Amino acid sequence: MHEIGDEEQFWVDHYEWLKASGYELRSRWAPGWTASWKTAPKKDKRLCDDYQFMPHAQLMDATRISDHKRVLLKLLRPSYSRYEQEIQAFFSEEPRASNPRNHCIPLLETLNVPDEDGAHILVMPILRKYDSPAFDTIGEALGCIQQIFEGLQFMHHNNVAHRDISSFNLMMDDSMFMEEFHPANPKYTRDLTRSARYTSRTWKCPKYYLIDFGLSRRFQEGEPHIDIRVLGGIKTVPEARSNDPYDPFHADIYCLGHWVQEEFIKARNGFEFLQPLTNDMTQEDASKRPSIDEAVSRLQNVIQGLSAWKLRSRVSKRRGNPIIGLARLIKHWPNRVVYICSQRPAIPVL
Secondary structure: OOOOOHHHHHHHHOHHHHHHOOEEOOHHHOOOOOOHHHHOOOOOHHHOHHHOOOOOOOEEEEEEOOOOEEEEEEEEOOOOOOOHHHHHHHHOOOOOOOOOOOOEOOOOEEEEOOOOOOOEEEEEEOOEEOOOOOOOEHHHHHHHHHHHHHHHHHHHHOOEEOOOOOHHHEEEOOOOEOOOEEOOEEEEEOOOOOEOOEOOOOOOOOOEEEOOOOOOEEOOOOOOOOEOOOOOOOOOOHHHHOOOOEOHHHHHHHHHHHHHHHHHHOOEOOOHHHHHHHHHHOOOOHHHOOOHHHHHHHHHHHHHOOOHHHHOOEOOEOOOOHHHHHHHHHHHHHHHHHHHHOOOOOOOOO
16 A cells, blocks of 8 residues: 555544644654655665554554553444443453453543544554464463453453454553564564564563454343344354344353364464363353353363473474474574573463
């Protein structure tokens, strides 16, 4: 994308209003913008800050003027979001906000768009995909799985069903990074001059988050957990095959188990020990699936039965590049010795 597209025009039109509200967008969306690579034709445009854009038109990165912190902006229009702002605000209020079991992305502020009735902009921290960079050890991956299970448990305990759990809606913070990464191109540093440096999860455990509550539903205390059919990112949920109302909490369990099956058991080596649990979580009959409390308990029991050797084993992809895999294997063994000698927990903790 070289020029401003139609889907980006909203941000151009609201650049000055956002700046007055305390958030400055990058130069690409400033009034009168001229592409920097046009004034310096020898420069690789892929390394230009104003060539970088977010993957979805309703998302935008910005700088909070008060403290120069990078934040994410998300445009919500009533036509495609019923409860998202309400639910995110609910989990961002005390006492829920400071509860360590809360893994819902925090809502920093809500801006009301002045020229669109019912439109809001959610201000949130910048996060990155939960498995980027790659997991080093089995224990690191299990630390991620534990946090996501805990996060969904916290939501369910507060009578909220997520309804769209998938790899696209699971993220982590920047704790393991030693320098700021670019929000639209997170492999690189903020100035796009090199790959962003990071340490391992064993040394610096990130916090993992559930995001995107556009399909989520909060139930009142004592209200039956039944709602209309909603199709999220995972299309194989058995309940979604009919138009009958169903229990979205049971569907959450299916989606959580499906995520572990697809992203760990099938995609990576060494996670077969999770198969019995995920088989139960993805049963055709929703009533036979474990509750989130049962799933968390069973996950913990499985982990307690693993040896330290297993937990510190290297994670490898089933269809990974063999050359990259060999390089990581060579690097893994010295790191493993250092982890053990330093008495770092095999499963990272916050």
